[in-house]
Amino acid sequence: MASESRRPPVVGLLALQGDFAEHAVALAAHGLPTREVRRSADLAGLGGLVLPGGESTTMLRLLDVEGLWGPLGAALRSGMPVFATCAGLILLAQRVESPAQRSYGLLPVTVVRNGYGRQYHSGTFALESAVLPRGTSGTFIRAPRITHVGPGCEVLARRGSDPVLVRAGPVLGACFHPELQERHPVVAMFAADVCAHGSAQPAEAG
Amino acid sequence: MTQKHKQQVPGFTAEEVVSKIGFCKQLEGGVIMDVVDAEQARIAEEAGACAVMALERVPADIRKHGGVARASDPEMIAAIQKAVSIPVMAKVRIGHFVEAQMLEAMEVDCIDESEVLTPADEQFHVDKRRFRTPFVCGCRDLGEALRRIHEGAAMIRTKGEAGTGNVVEAVRHMRAVTSQIRELRGADDKALEKKASELRVPVELVAWVAENQKLPVPNFSAGGVATPADAALMMQLGAEAVFVGSGIFKSGNPAIRARAIVRAVTHCNDPKVLVEVSKGLGEPMVGIDITTLAPQERLAGRGI
Numbered sequence: 001m002a003s004e005s006r007r008p009p010v011v012g013l014l015a016l017q018g019d020f021a022e023h024a025v026a027l028a029a030h031g032l033p034t035r036e037v038r039r040s041a042d043l044a045g046l047g048g049l050v051l052p053g054g055e056s057t058t059m060l061r062l063l064d065v066e067g068l069w070g071p072l073g074a075a076l077r078s079g080m081p082v083f084a085t086c087a088g089l090i091l092l093a094q095r096v097e098s099p100a101q102r103s104y105g106l107l108p109v110t111v112v113r114n115g116y117g118r119q120y121h122s123g124t125f126a127l128e129s130a131v132l133p134r135g136t137s138g139t140f141i142r143a144p145r146i147t148h149v150g151p152g153c154e155v156l157a158r159r160g161s162d163p164v165l166v167r168a169g170p171v172l173g174a175c176f177h178p179e180l181q182e183r184h185p186v187v188a189m190f191a192a193d194v195c196a197h198g199s200a201q202p203a204e205a206g
Numbered sequence: 207m208t209q210k211h212k213q214q215v216p217g218f219t220a221e222e223v224v225s226k227i228g229f230c231k232q233l234e235g236g237v238i239m240d241v242v243d244a245e246q247a248r249i250a251e252e253a254g255a256c257a258v259m260a261l262e263r264v265p266a267d268i269r270k271h272g273g274v275a276r277a278s279d280p281e282m283i284a285a286i287q288k289a290v291s292i293p294v295m296a297k298v299r300i301g302h303f304v305e306a307q308m309l310e311a312m313e314v315d316c317i318d319e320s321e322v323l324t325p326a327d328e329q330f331h332v333d334k335r336r337f338r339t340p341f342v343c344g345c346r347d348l349g350e351a352l353r354r355i356h357e358g359a360a361m362i363r364t365k366g367e368a369g370t371g372n373v374v375e376a377v378r379h380m381r382a383v384t385s386q387i388r389e390l391r392g393a394d395d396k397a398l399e400k401k402a403s404e405l406r407v408p409v410e411l412v413a414w415v416a417e418n419q420k421l422p423v424p425n426f427s428a429g430g431v432a433t434p435a436d437a438a439l440m441m442q443l444g445a446e447a448v449f450v451g452s453g454i455f456k457s458g459n460p461a462i463r464a465r466a467i468v469r470a471v472t473h474c475n476d477p478k479v480l481v482e483v484s485k486g487l488g489e490p491m492v493g494i495d496i497t498t499l500a501p502q503e504r505l506a507g508r509g510i
Contacts (some may be wrong), residue, residue, distance in 0.1 A: 016472050017235040017256055038472060053232050055292050061254035062472055099291060113291055119315035120338055123225050139224040141232060180228040
């Protein structure tokens with residue numbers, strides 16, 4: 001938690017389309033305020049960024065139309081904590097298949113879109129992880145499947161043998177939706193990243 | 207304390223809340239477009255649709271051609287599933303659970319039990335709890351919304367008056383739902399019991415809505431949306447996403463209009479963006495003044 005003398009950092013939620021409102025509720029439970037990001041001006045002064053679930057093709061199209069592709073990329077590379085779920089993970093992957101599409105390439109993974117099948121195959125599955133509490137599960141919704149993990153990428157959790165929670169530096173990516181579950185430890189993990197990053201930064205004037 | 211209820215929706219298992227309602231939440235802030243073939247589906251996806259609704263005839267044509275409107279040819283739905291990577295929805299007639307079984311067997315991502323098709327059962331809707339696939343249903347007021355949710359709908363949309371290009375009914379239905387939710391604020395146990403009996407739903411559902419001041423499932427809008435301004439209007443009135451039926455592919459330039467409506471939903475509170483996206487869209491679909499429709503021509507009265 002941030003000390004009393006400073007306000008908690010504001011987390012930006014990419015709000016072009018998707019379940020950004022769920023992320024706002026999940027982060028509020030950790031005392032973190034959020035700001036919806038729809039234009040480049042919304043990126044100023046953030047202490048963290050969330051790329052939510054939704055449709056990655058819709059988000060890509062709007063990133064271009066809004067002139068947000070470049071400014072968002074700069075923010076993502078600035079070193080602040082980033083949390084990407086489902087479609088957000090697809091936007092950050094190094095390589096996207098089925099079909100191939102453009103991405104930021106910040107996470108050295110290959111993802112296959114809808115790699116676990118259509119909505120009929122969606123559901124909550126057990127996770128195997130050395131860093132999450134025993135019994136932690138993840139809800140996968142038309143989820144991307146990580147088929148290759150490159151150097152510099154740490155696998156934090158698996159579903160069966162598939163990596164489903166990965167980290168590369170300040171970027172945390174999940175194939176599933178921790179924001180949909182009550183008090184999910186992965187949201188707590190990101191909230192701790194944001195607070196730690198915030199207290200390492202010089203306090204803002206005023 | 208809304209947080210307390212996040213995992214609890216009366217009548218839904220915790221797993222259904224995250225997997226069925228969770229799927230519908232992924233569509234929020236998006237536009238779901240009616241398409242009749244793979245080519246239109248590709249145009250919709252390219253324009254930024256968050257899902258497509260596969261059907262043989264858009265509502266405006268169902269109106270024009272008359273006859274019995276049924277679920278679409280599986281071959282046509284399969285061609286659309288193959289053509290795009292975004293979710294594909296399809297419609298079944300009200301109460302036609304076999305059409306729904308067939309769509310589930312095809313792994314359609316979401317089933318719309320729709321008043322736009324000719325109802326198959328005048329007494330019962332599909333028992334949506336028996337399906338793994340999430341359902342969306344239309345409503346005109348809070349009672350219809352809660353009855354559909356009680357039957358297992360994971361998403362609600364206004365009925366509006368489909369195929370008219372006239373947003374007035376969608377506005378009426380959205381306002382009815384939100385004002386009836388507001389009226390429940392602070393209701394005591396006796397008032398909740400009375401309301402539940404009046405609406406013919408369990409009191410737990412009415413109590414959830416009274417306490418949380420919203421529906422327990424996403425509340426989308428449909429029926430008569432034809433312009434970016436219509437879509438933004440529905441969003442500002444409280445819709446979490448918008449279905450556009452005939453409004454896109456019955457207009458002069460579908461690709462440009464589709465893109466404009468997608469952007470209008472994202473920036474629904476920014477009139478400057480709405481001005482920009484509304485320029486030079488070409489001809490909108492020709493609308494119908496709803497007061498000129500005979501009662502039997504109105505679709506919204508089906509399936510109450």
